[in-house]
Amino acid sequence: MTKSVAQLVELAQLLPREERNELIEALLENSPCADPLIEEQMRTVEIRIGNIADGTSELVPEEAAHQQVLDSLRSAG
Numbered sequence: 001m002t003k004s005v006a007q008l009v010e011l012a013q014l015l016p017r018e019e020r021n022e023l024i025e026a027l028l029e030n031s032p033c034a035d036p037l038i039e040e041q042m043r044t045v046e047i048r049i050g051n052i053a054d055g056t057s058e059l060v061p062e063e064a065a066h067q068q069v070l071d072s073l074r075s076a077g
Contacts, residue, residue, distance in 0.1 A: 001009070012023055028034050051057035060068070
């Protein structure tokens with residue numbers, strides 16, 4: 001990573017979460033890999049919506065999901 005990119009990343013990390021998400025979305029929209037990435041994400045979303053609809057998955061509140069990920073990372077490390 002170049003110094004200028006590292007500085008931009010550092011600044012971006014200071015943004016509130018919603019603004020970081022907006023920045024990420026704007027960068028992805030202008031990326032040459034955006035179309036395949038978005039198509040894959042939409043396939044995943046459609047599968048997950050189907051799983052919720054047919055009862056094979058359940059919704060997990062955001063904070064609980066974040067905690068599960070953090071716990072998993074801590075136990076792996």
